[in-house]
Amino acid sequence: MGATLGQGYKLTIFGESHGKGVGGVIDGIPPGISLDMSAISRELMRRAPGNSPFTSARQETDGVDILSGVYQGHTTGTPLAFVILNKDMRSGDYEKSMDIPRPSHADYTGFVKYKGFNDPRGGGHFSGRLTAPIVVAGAIARQVLHGMGVRVLSRIASIGNVEESVFSSDRAQWDKIADKAFPVFDDAKEHAMKACILDARQSKDSVGGVIQGIAFGIKPGIGSPFFDTIEGELSKGLFAIPGVKGVSFGDGFDIAKKRGSEVNDTMCFDQGVITHMTNHNGGVLGGISNGMPLVVNVAFKPTPSIGQPQQTVALRSSENLIHTFSGRHDPCIVPRAVPVVESLLAMVLLDQVLRAD
Amino acid sequence: MGATLGQGYKLTIFGESHGKGVGGVIDGIPPGISLDMSAISRELMRRAPGNSPFTSARQETDGVDILSGVYQGHTTGTPLAFVILNKDMRSGDYEKSMDIPRPSHADYTGFVKYKGFNDPRGGGHFSGRLTAPIVVAGAIARQVLHGMGVRVLSRIASIGNVEESVFSSDRAQWDKIADKAFPVFDDAKEHAMKACILDARQSKDSVGGVIQGIAFGIKPGIGSPFFDTIEGELSKGLFAIPGVKGVSFGDGFDIAKKRGSEVNDTMCFDQGVITHMTNHNGGVLGGISNGMPLVVNVAFKPTPSIGQPQQTVALRSSENLIHTFSGRHDPCIVPRAVPVVESLLAMVLLDQVLRAD
Amino acid sequence: MGATLGQGYKLTIFGESHGKGVGGVIDGIPPGISLDMSAISRELMRRAPGNSPFTSARQETDGVDILSGVYQGHTTGTPLAFVILNKDMRSGDYEKSMDIPRPSHADYTGFVKYKGFNDPRGGGHFSGRLTAPIVVAGAIARQVLHGMGVRVLSRIASIGNVEESVFSSDRAQWDKIADKAFPVFDDAKEHAMKACILDARQSKDSVGGVIQGIAFGIKPGIGSPFFDTIEGELSKGLFAIPGVKGVSFGDGFDIAKKRGSEVNDTMCFDQGVITHMTNHNGGVLGGISNGMPLVVNVAFKPTPSIGQPQQTVALRSSENLIHTFSGRHDPCIVPRAVPVVESLLAMVLLDQVLRAD
């Protein structure tokens, strides 16, 4: 299981890296939304590899074919299905993974769970390519949220040891980086991060990083206590992204080092409206939005695919061996994950609003 | 919504801090489990306040009354309901919270979501007291897991700036701290952490910390890709604990700073069985267990209730004011949260096993 | 599993016939509903046995103890838990059922599913007594629906071969029988039905019947196509009532004998509003309400508990035997099932409205 996310805005994904394609079915889109296909393509382009030296050299031109749920340019309210056909597949690069699992990939765990029957080519169903349908569903969710005054953005907060620790709730500053391919507030930091990625690439290695997502315009009172918290629902979504190892809100793990007097978000009336004077909690208290921008931090591990020889096993012969895996890989998944994080943020927030529970 | 967690082992909780009591209904317990009530009481005792200077002075003697689902000492397989009646309530301490929301608590967000009708006394349904039914359900889950060879433990990894960063996969070392009220590997670190809490208490302040949970004995192949990952399901559960702001697995946020060559968990055959030589991924790859101990890190913010004056608002009069909240509070929630983290870890893992999807 | 129903108005039930009690947890009640406890008691009284010669001689005085979710007389919006403690249990009557399953009861299927560990006393969790929490949840749902202009009623349409086949959409006629203990339009029919039950009782036998439920005031556009139809959701709920073997809508199974020209519900504008001229479809088309009264028919089998000797088995000794089961039983479950049918109708309709999907 695991193909379906959401109750009010429900996405079901399918596909394999080297099969016919990937796609999804979205149930719960409100009827009458005028669908902006170019916005969907733009988001997919941000996710696609092959656009810069910081990502894989593969070319993906992801054309989305909408199969249902749109009539005369508007959403119908009934399920919207779409497919993105696969192209430029070099399965030969990956055939060995059928027998020799790549360390820290899902090759081995998928093999065990599916008893050796899952498609191993290019990671099969576990491939990062499955984030493409997530981006499509996210792009549509953003269009619906837009009509509600909600905007979802994100930035790269760190690559390896290069961090841009400054946080800003200032929307203008965020808007400024909205269209950047590599969204960082400070140009010097951006260059240092890129250098870090190129350095890893040159060493046939990879590097991790942190993405910070933010949503402006969420009203207070959205979400639920305990088992359907905004934090829990968002995490459930975000851990779907291959390579994510941690999710935190507001000040995140740093808040654990602080005292209450330092990080309590105090309140005041500002022109008749209750507002919070700081946002250490990232816009959520007790699982429910408090009206401040919602802030989430997502930690990515370094891409497990590296060009160096690694210790692994041969499943059929039960042998230990040192193997160098070939193939085109991202030295850092973080830049391409930016629209995926935003998509899940948009999807889950819309889901919360539509559930209205 | 938000009262129910799980599909194969399903808990529904209810109650308020100063109402008649708190409790839960568990659906999906396998029939024929010989229930160890003293083990349940022992876990509740670990969670109860009033046991040490590191926690609140309130006395809770949590007697669990099982209402259904047990017959002749064994679980029946049908729903097990239980209630823990409330005692020693001093509502007077809290009455003001009806009008003056405590900063960084759910007082304000609950007020908005429930339109002013939720029970405000002692946090009402948002109270940490609701973790008592979670501990009951966790204690029962642990008994079922025990029969499957799974053991769940945890330790306090940091309090404020005092960290015990060493990680160990060695079960013997973990077993040694299993019965400690304040589980830390190193005694000196434990003392430093306790000093940090007492220091915060003396300043009428509070402090946060990190708990690391671990599960030994999980077989490879449990979990699902994408939206039902072990990480996602666990996070959904763990963010239910009041005060949790971050959840990560294995090396967590630190892995984002590393290179693939440093943190890839390589594999080898060890006496005919595939094992991993390191555990940077915390036992999960692609959402599915890889056979290594499952390791999760949970960040807690400092208790928002502090004895210092804070800026806040009066809802009815729409005034800004400086207020000092009274009441008995934990200077640090972390020690009492230890069994709660273990309980959610046990519940979610059992749920994954029973779903068998 | 099976203890939980609903997504927007979610009930979880628990309990056994001869255990401590039965009860439930309701999540999703809107906040601020002024709860009428006497209305809940009244509905429970309608369901209770011992009130007439047509039902069992057992006395149940079902006092509902609300454990959470109500504050200062209003619903809080957080989970409402309640328990009804058991009294007047004569377990001795039933002890044999542990070894000798009653034909057409769940004794045998429960024994197989729960591997012999389920509570066998008085049917245990399978007892009709579990409909008491359903009636509580239904009574609360009705109060919420009342504020939306929806009223739920029902009538006994047949007992054995005595049928009152006339159908009426006239609300006034329905209102007239709303408070009857044995709701039938025509008095002569009512007497004939009662005679049929007494006749069965005298023969130490039992008899079945059909209840017709109706909901006035449902707006058009509620429900969903395919797998979340009003019909499907209602059936899922109604088949929870012990003894139900069939559920149909509008003309039900009779419609299968008709031609389209006879039973198509044609439409017209009536004072500017679209209305249907007939209601053969019982208010639902394509899974969605059409604005006409929602009409559902529920078939009950004769109570399987009869006072005559029956062929059965002894589980432990693997013997065939002829056994006469003792105990106090209803010769016909239909009269007591009236409020249960209404309760499920109310719960499911409210769920559909609150899901708003």
Add this chain to the structure above:
Amino acid sequence: MGATLGQGYKLTIFGESHGKGVGGVIDGIPPGISLDMSAISRELMRRAPGNSPFTSARQETDGVDILSGVYQGHTTGTPLAFVILNKDMRSGDYEKSMDIPRPSHADYTGFVKYKGFNDPRGGGHFSGRLTAPIVVAGAIARQVLHGMGVRVLSRIASIGNVEESVFSSDRAQWDKIADKAFPVFDDAKEHAMKACILDARQSKDSVGGVIQGIAFGIKPGIGSPFFDTIEGELSKGLFAIPGVKGVSFGDGFDIAKKRGSEVNDTMCFDQGVITHMTNHNGGVLGGISNGMPLVVNVAFKPTPSIGQPQQTVALRSSENLIHTFSGRHDPCIVPRAVPVVESLLAMVLLDQVLRAD
């Protein structure tokens, strides 16, 4: 909502009658099933119109394109997506339905629910064509069930007033009609039923009927009490079929006329195994299978599309009018619904087995 059914074997459907196509995503298929594509095609052919004078003249050659979830001829265990592209669409026939709703169709309720944005051509998402993906999912479920010794069959029990009331639990008799396009035990009855359909067609009218489905080989102990009963889950599935107005089990509504002594299914040991001597309950007691063949009856209304003038409304002009709808329609949906009923029976039973709850 409403596109998804099941928890252990989960189908999500999409599509419109005159859009690009219809299809589905199935999550939960066990890995390693050798997929028989010709069996899928055969089931689709049974459902397709244009095969006989008893059905619509439209030609549908439903080619199923599998997009994911199959690798080297076996199911992978990950989501299986498929699409059936639409052909032979004459939208012109239906354009009027955008403004003039067909009586007893979902035209009006869909219009209200989706605020006029749903695709009206040929019924759009509400079309019977959406049963094609159900048949695909059912054909796959049957292949999985086959490996568990379960066989699903069905027969036409009545068309209009022509009933074949005899019931048989004899598997040989059922096997005999398994391959019939119009499955009826007795040839004379079959001819009478066909004459009834042709008669309705000649009158530009339509007629309803009842299908009885049966599953052999279900072990005792499958299913759950109360809200996840086999009956409730099956009904939820079966009411998805356009035109279904009633679902019953075993003797169905007739059992309501009987006495307990007549219809109690007594038990005995037969060669050491507990069996039931009759099957009035249709293989289910207390929501759980008892080991007897599972028997379900499904009532279909006459196709609402008839060639006679009918009273209806014009939405835009708010006028009443008499309208004769054109288009190619089935005078009776029952023959084509046979494989759809079997498919839902197979899907839901497999779901129950895989949920194992």
